Amino acid sequence: MRKTLLSLLILLATGLLAHAQVEYVFFDARASGRLTGDKASLSGDHLNLHVKGKITPTLTYQLRQRFTKPFYDAKNPLNATDILSLTWDFAPKWSVNAGKLPIHIGGYEWDDTPVDLYYWNDFCNTIAQVYALGGTLMYHPSEEQLLQLQFSHSLLHMGNPDVFNASLGWLGQFAPWWKTIWGLNWMDDPYHHHMAYLALGNRFEVGPAALELDLMYRRSLIQKSAGFDGSVVARLEYRIHSQWLLFAKGGWDFNDAANIGPDGIAYDLTVAPGTRYLFGGGGLEYYPLGNRNIRLHLVGWADDRSRKLNLSLGLTFRLHIVK
DSSP states (O other): OHHHHHHHHHHHHHHHHHHSEEEEEEEEEEEEEEEETTEEEEEEEEEEEEEEEEEETTEEEEEEEESSSOSOBTTBTTTTEEEEEEEEEEETTEEEEEEEEEOOOOSHHHHSOGGGOSOOOHHHHHOSOOEEEEEEEEEEEETTEEEEEEEEEOTTOTTOTTOEEEEEEEEEEEETTEEEEEEEEEEEOTTOOEEEEEEEEEEEEETTEEEEEEEEEEEETTOSSOOOEEEEEEEEEEEEETTEEEEEEEEEEEEOTTOBOTTSOBSOSSSOTTOEEEEEEEEEEEOTTSSTTEEEEEEEEEETTTOOOEEEEEEEEEEEEEO
């Protein structure tokens, strides 16, 4: 099955490249040495293929394929395919896309590309699959603003084909120094419970410094009263030079112990009832070419669950085939 899926992806990519205008084709990869407590490891964290181009002036295709994940999973046949989509610009400010898509929740922690992240909050750690089959209707009132309505397979499906997610998102800015990734979501779980996620991602930029602040509130739609269930994540970065970036990131996930349904099942399957999860760390990134094509990182972080210090030293590079 894995060889069959790989062959089909190669044939698809070859056909698209032969008959369409190509915007880019590149690989990116990351390898890291990691020390957790007294245990050391060396691994290839990511190897991804990115392809994007136009079939017609209004029809765009995109593919992002991972080679460090199993290609097939019984609960997710396109397990290693993050993005495989077509986008149609059917009017000057309107477009629609469909296929395997990144699901919009909201927040910079959620929206960032996996190869650029080293550690996450408990909410992101719990959801194993952040891409799903679906479609998105998008409206661009201006170059800086995007409103979108998305309908997709639920990220909590666990193999169930009939549980879904709907979200309303806004990616924009109040001012040049205040950018946003906001989202309101209705997410089904395998027990057909309905969860609401409100996520407010904010990025504040002042000169070489930037602060990303994500606020999330989660609540079951059948709860008559609820203890607080949410997450806060903050990332502060400072660009010392075009080649050097210093950052610190930390957060807190929490869920009241009383947030359990009458059937004994937790309302929230992402952050368990009774959770109080605190994490934090920081690091240094070095870009020897002054761009993102080559990046060296040294990162350290810890949490109050494992109470172990994690250190990661690694290399990320991007190899352009077409650009």
